[in-house]
Amino acid sequence: MRFFRTKPGPLVLMSYLLANITGTFLLLLPWATVKPGSATLLEAWFTATSALTVTGLIVVPTDTYWSLFGHTVILLLMQIGGLGLMVMATLVLTALGMKIQLGHRALIAQERNHFSISGVVKLVKNVVILTLIIELIGIIALAMLLPGIWDNGWLEGLFFTTFHAVSAFNGAGFDLTGESLAPYKDSSAIIFVFTVLILIGSLGFVVLQELFVSRKWKRLSLHSRLVLWVTSAIALVGSFFYYVTSIERGVDELPWVHQLVYSLFQAITRTAGFTTEPVTIWAESFILLMILMMFIGASPGSVGGGIKTTTFGTIILAVWAFVRGRKEVVLFEREIATESVLKAFIVVVTAALLVFVSTFFVMLVEGLPFKPVLFEVVSALATVGLSMGITAELSAFGQVIIGLLMLIGRVGVLSLITILAGREARKARYMKESILIG
Amino acid sequence: MRFFRTKPGPLVLMSYLLANITGTFLLLLPWATVKPGSATLLEAWFTATSALTVTGLIVVPTDTYWSLFGHTVILLLMQIGGLGLMVMATLVLTALGMKIQLGHRALIAQERNHFSISGVVKLVKNVVILTLIIELIGIIALAMLLPGIWDNGWLEGLFFTTFHAVSAFNGAGFDLTGESLAPYKDSSAIIFVFTVLILIGSLGFVVLQELFVSRKWKRLSLHSRLVLWVTSAIALVGSFFYYVTSIERGVDELPWVHQLVYSLFQAITRTAGFTTEPVTIWAESFILLMILMMFIGASPGSVGGGIKTTTFGTIILAVWAFVRGRKEVVLFEREIATESVLKAFIVVVTAALLVFVSTFFVMLVEGLPFKPVLFEVVSALATVGLSMGITAELSAFGQVIIGLLMLIGRVGVLSLITILAGREARKARYMKESILIG
Numbered sequence: 001m002r003f004f005r006t007k008p009g010p011l012v013l014m015s016y017l018l019a020n021i022t023g024t025f026l027l028l029l030p031w032a033t034v035k036p037g038s039a040t041l042l043e044a045w046f047t048a049t050s051a052l053t054v055t056g057l058i059v060v061p062t063d064t065y066w067s068l069f070g071h072t073v074i075l076l077l078m079q080i081g082g083l084g085l086m087v088m089a090t091l092v093l094t095a096l097g098m099k100i101q102l103g104h105r106a107l108i109a110q111e112r113n114h115f116s117i118s119g120v121v122k123l124v125k126n127v128v129i130l131t132l133i134i135e136l137i138g139i140i141a142l143a144m145l146l147p148g149i150w151d152n153g154w155l156e157g158l159f160f161t162t163f164h165a166v167s168a169f170n171g172a173g174f175d176l177t178g179e180s181l182a183p184y185k186d187s188s189a190i191i192f193v194f195t196v197l198i199l200i201g202s203l204g205f206v207v208l209q210e211l212f213v214s215r216k217w218k219r220l221s222l223h224s225r226l227v228l229w230v231t232s233a234i235a236l237v238g239s240f241f242y243y244v245t246s247i248e249r250g251v252d253e254l255p256w257v258h259q260l261v262y263s264l265f266q267a268i269t270r271t272a273g274f275t276t277e278p279v280t281i282w283a284e285s286f287i288l289l290m291i292l293m294m295f296i297g298a299s300p301g302s303v304g305g306g307i308k309t310t311t312f313g314t315i316i317l318a319v320w321a322f323v324r325g326r327k328e329v330v331l332f333e334r335e336i337a338t339e340s341v342l343k344a345f346i347v348v349v350t351a352a353l354l355v356f357v358s359t360f361f362v363m364l365v366e367g368l369p370f371k372p373v374l375f376e377v378v379s380a381l382a383t384v385g386l387s388m389g390i391t392a393e394l395s396a397f398g399q400v401i402i403g404l405l406m407l408i409g410r411v412g413v414l415s416l417i418t419i420l421a422g423r424e425a426r427k428a429r430y431m432k433e434s435i436l437i438g
Numbered sequence: 439m440r441f442f443r444t445k446p447g448p449l450v451l452m453s454y455l456l457a458n459i460t461g462t463f464l465l466l467l468p469w470a471t472v473k474p475g476s477a478t479l480l481e482a483w484f485t486a487t488s489a490l491t492v493t494g495l496i497v498v499p500t501d502t503y504w505s506l507f508g509h510t511v512i513l514l515l516m517q518i519g520g521l522g523l524m525v526m527a528t529l530v531l532t533a534l535g536m537k538i539q540l541g542h543r544a545l546i547a548q549e550r551n552h553f554s555i556s557g558v559v560k561l562v563k564n565v566v567i568l569t570l571i572i573e574l575i576g577i578i579a580l581a582m583l584l585p586g587i588w589d590n591g592w593l594e595g596l597f598f599t600t601f602h603a604v605s606a607f608n609g610a611g612f613d614l615t616g617e618s619l620a621p622y623k624d625s626s627a628i629i630f631v632f633t634v635l636i637l638i639g640s641l642g643f644v645v646l647q648e649l650f651v652s653r654k655w656k657r658l659s660l661h662s663r664l665v666l667w668v669t670s671a672i673a674l675v676g677s678f679f680y681y682v683t684s685i686e687r688g689v690d691e692l693p694w695v696h697q698l699v700y701s702l703f704q705a706i707t708r709t710a711g712f713t714t715e716p717v718t719i720w721a722e723s724f725i726l727l728m729i730l731m732m733f734i735g736a737s738p739g740s741v742g743g744g745i746k747t748t749t750f751g752t753i754i755l756a757v758w759a760f761v762r763g764r765k766e767v768v769l770f771e772r773e774i775a776t777e778s779v780l781k782a783f784i785v786v787v788t789a790a791l792l793v794f795v796s797t798f799f800v801m802l803v804e805g806l807p808f809k810p811v812l813f814e815v816v817s818a819l820a821t822v823g824l825s826m827g828i829t830a831e832l833s834a835f836g837q838v839i840i841g842l843l844m845l846i847g848r849v850g851v852l853s854l855i856t857i858l859a860g861r862e863a864r865k866a867r868y869m870k871e872s873i874l875i876g
C-alpha cells in the first residue's frame with residue numbers, strides 16, 4: 001500500500017479512468033440503447049465521460065437514443081461524478097471499518113480542495129447527507145410541479161423526476177425531454193426549483209456546510225464570503241445583461257416574477273447547462289458574456305467546473321490592488337498570500353491557453369467558424385454543457401478533444417498539473433485562513 | 439517645476455494629449471482634405487490618434503480622402519508617435535543645452551521601459567540616429583523597388599517612398615495605395631523589405647542597441663535573448679500556420695522563396711498592420727491565431743504595442759515552472775523575480791479584461807457579431823491596425839472606444855496604471871539584470 005501513501009495523485013486519475021471505462025462499457029451493452037446494439041464506442045465513451053464529468057454535452061439525443069438501462073447508467077455516473085469519486089471511496093472504506101490513512105485523507109482534501117485534514121471523514125458524511133436531503137427536496141418539488149409525469153405510471157414518473165433533480169443538483173444538465181427545460185419555460189416555479197438546485201450545487205460543500213450544517217452565518221469564513229460575493233455579482237450582471245439583450249425577443253412582456261426568475265436562471269445555468277431556449281437565439285453580446293461566465297464557472301469543492309469564482313475574485317482583487325498602487329491583495333481586511341495570487345493567475349492563464357490551443361486545432365481540423373467552437377470548448381473545459389449545437393456534428397477528432405477537455409476540466413487544471421508533476425499533497429499549506437484556488 | 443520633478447507621469451499623458459489635439463486640429467484644416475473642409479471632428483481625431491499611436495486603423499481612405507498636407511501631418515504624427523514623445527522632448531531639451539533633471543530622466547526610462555537612468559541621453563541620441571539610418575536604408579530600398587512611383591515626378595515619388603518606409607519602421611501600417619501592400623504582393627523583394635523594416639522596429643531599442651551599436655552579440659542581455667527567442671518562435675509558428683491554412687488558396691504554387699517571404703510577412707505584420715490581401719479571406723483558425731499574435735504584440739521599448747513578447751515569455755515560463763513543480767521561474771540560468779512574474783500576469787489579465795469589456799459593449803451597442811469586433815478591439819489595443827473592415831462602419835460610440843483603446847495601448851496598460859496610481863517612477867528597481875514587462 002506504499003503506492004497510495006506516497007503518491008495519492010494517480011489514485012484520483014485511476015479512479016476517474018476506471019469509472020470512465022466502466023461507464024463506457026455499460027453504455028456499450030446492447031440493452032443500453034433503444035435500438036439494441038446501436039451505440040458506437042465513441043458515442044458510449046463521450047456520453048459516459050459527459051455524465052461522469054457532469055458536463056451534459058451530448059452526441060446523441062439522451063431521451064430517444066438510450067434505454068431506461070442507459071438512463072440509469074447516466075444517472076449513476078452523474079451522481080458518482082458529482083459527489084466525487086474520492087468521497088465515495090472514503091465512504092466505502094469507512095463502511096468497511098478500515099482506518100483511513102493520512103495520505104488518503106490528504107488526497108480527499110486535495111480533490112475537493114479542502115482546508116484541513118481533520119474532520120474530512122465527518123465532512124464526507126455531511127456531504128453525502130446534505131446531497132441526499134437537497135436532492136430529495138428537489139425530487140419532491142419537481143414531482144409536485146412537473147406536468148404529465150405520472151401519465152406512464154408512478155415508477156416512470158419517479159425516475160423522470162429523480163433524473164432531473166440529480167442532474168440539476170450535480171450541475172450535469174442531462175435531460176429526458178429532448179429539449180432541456182424548454183417545455184417548462186413558462187412555469188416560474190419549475191424554473192425557480194432548477195435555479196435553486198443548480199445554485200446550491202455550485203457553491204461547494206465548504207460553503208454549504210457553513211450555511212446549513214454549522215450555521216455560523218455571522219462568522220462565515222473568508223472563503224465562503226468570497227464565494228457568495230462573486231457568485232452574487234455574476235448572477236446580477238448575468239441576469240441584467242440577459243434581460244437587456246432579450247428585450248428584442250419580448251422578455252419584458254412576461255409577468256415580472258417570471259422576468260426575474262427567467263433572467264436569473266440564465267446566469268445560474270452557466271454551471272449546469274440546462275436551457276429554456278436554444279443558445280443560438282441569444283444576442284451575440286450575451287453569448288460572449290456567457291463564455292466568460294462559463295470560464296469562471298462554479299466554486300471550489302462544488303459539482304461545477306471552470307477556473308472557479310474564488311480564482312476570478314482573487315485576480316480581480318490583485319488587479320485592483322495594483323491599480324491602487326498597493327502591494328498587498330486585501331480581502332475583508334485580510335491579506336491574500338502572494339502564493340495564492342500567483343496560483344490564481346497560473347490557473348487562469350493555463351486554462352486560457354488550453355482553450356486557445358483546443359479551439360485553434362478543432363477549427364483547423366474541422367473547418368468550423370470561431371464562435372461556436374470557442375463556445376463548445378469553454379463549455380467542455382468548464383464542464384458546463386451549454387452547446388451551440390456543433391458537438392454532435394464534430395468528427396471523431398473533435399469529439400475526442402471535447403471529451404478530454406471535459407475530463408481535464410473535472411479533475412481541474414491545478415489538480416491535474418499537481419498530480420502530473422508528482423508532488424505530494426501539501427498538508428501544511430491550507431491550515432490557516434486561506435483562499436481556495438482552482 | 440516641482441510638478442515635473444515629483445510626478446513625471448502626467449507629463450507623458452499631457453504630451454500625448456497635446457500631440458493628439460494638435461494633430462486633430464491640423465487634420466481639421468480645410469486644406470488637409472482633397473475636398474476642402476470635408477473632415478468631421480471624429481474623422482480628424484480618429485485619424486490623428488491612429489497615426490500618433492502608430493496603429494493604422496482608418497475610418498476614411500488615406501490616399502483619396504486626405505491631401506498632400508494631410509498626408510504630411512499623418513507622416514509626422516507617425517514619426518512622433520513611433521519615436522516616442524518623451525524621446526523627442528528630451529532631444530529638444532538637450533539641444534537647448536538644459537541640464538536634464540533626474541526625475542525627467544527617470545520618466546524617459548519608464549516611458550521606454552528602460553533599464554537604468556545612466557546613459558539615457560546617449561540612448562536617445564542612438565535611438566534617433568538608428569531610426570534615421572534604418573529609415574534611410576528603407577527609403578533607398580523602396581525607391582529602387584516600388585514600381586511606377588516616379589511617374590508623377592521625383593518629389594511625389596520620394597514622398598510616397600518616405601511615407602511607406604516611415605510607416606513600416608514605425609509599425610504604423612498607413613499606406614497611400616488604398617489597398618495596403620496588395621499591389622506589391624507578387625514581389626518577394628518589396629515584401630521582404632517591409633518585413634525587415636517592421637521586424638527591426640518591433641524589437642525595441644534596447645535590443646537594437648545591443649545588436650547594432652554595442653554589438654556584443656555573444657553576451658546579449660537576458661532581456662534581448664528573451665525578445666529574440668519569443669519573436670522567432672512567434673514568427674515560426676505564425677508563418678507555418680499561415681502557410682498551412684493558405685494552401686487551399688494556392689500559396690504552395692508560388693516560387694518557394696516567395697512562399698517563405700510571404701508567409702513570414704503575415705506573422706511579422708502582427709505589429710504593423712500592413713496586408714497583402716484582405717484579412718477576411720484568411721482561414722478562421724489563422725484569424726484566431728492572429729488575434730493571439732496581435733495580443734502578444736511587439737517588444738518593450740519598441741514602436742509596437744500588445745502585452746509584449748517578454749511578458750508572454752515570462753508567463754509561459756511561469757506556467758512551465760509550475761507544471762514542473764518548481765517554485766523559481768528560470769530563464770537562461772537566471773531566476774526571474776516573483777514581482778516581475780506577478781506584474782506579467784497582471785498586465786495579461788488587465789489587457790484581457792479590457793479586451794473583453796470593450797468587445798462586449800461595442801457588440802451590445804453596435805449589434806455586430808463577435809469575431810470582427812474582437813479582432814478590431816485587439817487590433818486597436820495592441821496598436822496593430824489590421825482590420826476586418828468594420829471600423830469605418832462603427833457608430834461614433836464605437837469609433838471613440840476604438841480610438842481610446844489605441845491611446846491606452848500606446849501608453850501601455852502598465853504605464854497607464856502606474857501613472858494613474860500616481861506612483862513615482864521606481865528608479866532602483868531596474869538596476870540589475872531584469873526582465874522588462876509591459
Ligand SMILES: [K+]
Binds near residue numbers: 172
Ligand atoms: K454541466
Ligand SMILES: [K+]
Binds near residue numbers: 492821
Ligand atoms: K500598427
